Amino acid sequence: MSSSLTPAIDQLVRCLRYLPGVGAKTATRMALNLLERDQGRAADLAIAISDALTRVKRCSRCQNFCEAELCSICESPKRDDRVLCVVESPTDVLAIEQTSDYSGRYFVLMGHLSPIDGIGPEDIGVDKLKQLLQESAVSELILATNPTVEGEATAHFIAHIAKDLNIPVSRIAHGIPLGGELGMIDSGTLSHALQGRKPFA
């Protein structure tokens, strides 16, 4: 007895598994759902994927996703040119934008240094970042790479370059998240929180 449907559906299931967090069961459910429900929506999804692949490129200044030469943030005259925030991915830009607390510019590395995967400085655009730092009047470089081993290594690498150019560098704070409980927090975060303590306002 077969445990598969048709070759076209099997192929669709295989392709849906490329999506993050989607396993065999979820992919099957998604594939059947796309075919069972409104098929117009499935066609829309296929078009949206092709469209995004054709139209979306990298901003020539900050490497973020955009559809023109520059992304909307790099193009905006309202943003503060003196502050530059380095992040790993466009998701991080979205997350920071949603805080409404930052009005500077960004530089999106599109990854992090990872020698084991063969990802060196040139792959994440460090040359471009260096050039940007030399050409523009950045008075603070905020390192907002992830607090992982690779993210920290990337932060150190970039901090070194910025210091050579005499640009002050800061790192976003690591500590107890709001609503977090001390007893539940891992010791790494807790020691960051202790070392990063500030005078009580």
Next chain:
Amino acid sequence: MSSSLTPAIDQLVRCLRYLPGVGAKTATRMALNLLERDQGRAADLAIAISDALTRVKRCSRCQNFCEAELCSICESPKRDDRVLCVVESPTDVLAIEQTSDYSGRYFVLMGHLSPIDGIGPEDIGVDKLKQLLQESAVSELILATNPTVEGEATAHFIAHIAKDLNIPVSRIAHGIPLGGELGMIDSGTLSHALQGRKPFA
């Protein structure tokens, strides 16, 4: 400050939200992942969706998904023509096939009766099922619709038709799932389990 990326990515996020169980955050993560990682895979997904939409149709006998006139189960000479199992969707066929316990044929309703949504007997192919029952030598009709209000109503409706044709009808058992604990089971399931009790082997 914008909380969106580019129009093409926004459209992709909107379309990914059609997928079952995918909300705004997951859709954004999926969209960026499709663009950041191997773009060939994203293109493959777009092609797989279009392909499935073009090639997949309904089996002319059992209404299951297939790519030819008949699905692989209807075409197989090894299946028992005397037993017909009525299910709501192709997922249910897959689930039953995976038990390796059933060797009869299927009829896939592609839904259930739901007057409130305007879904009547003709929309789920009850006419076709009736014709199939009249033409073939079915000696047992197994009703495997879901144990929901609509699934039960659909089962009753079909049972009525089969009884008019003097075909014995059975319903799959409802009760405690294997590994389930009595204390955690809802009372509806528990009363089904009690009513459906069998002599201890």
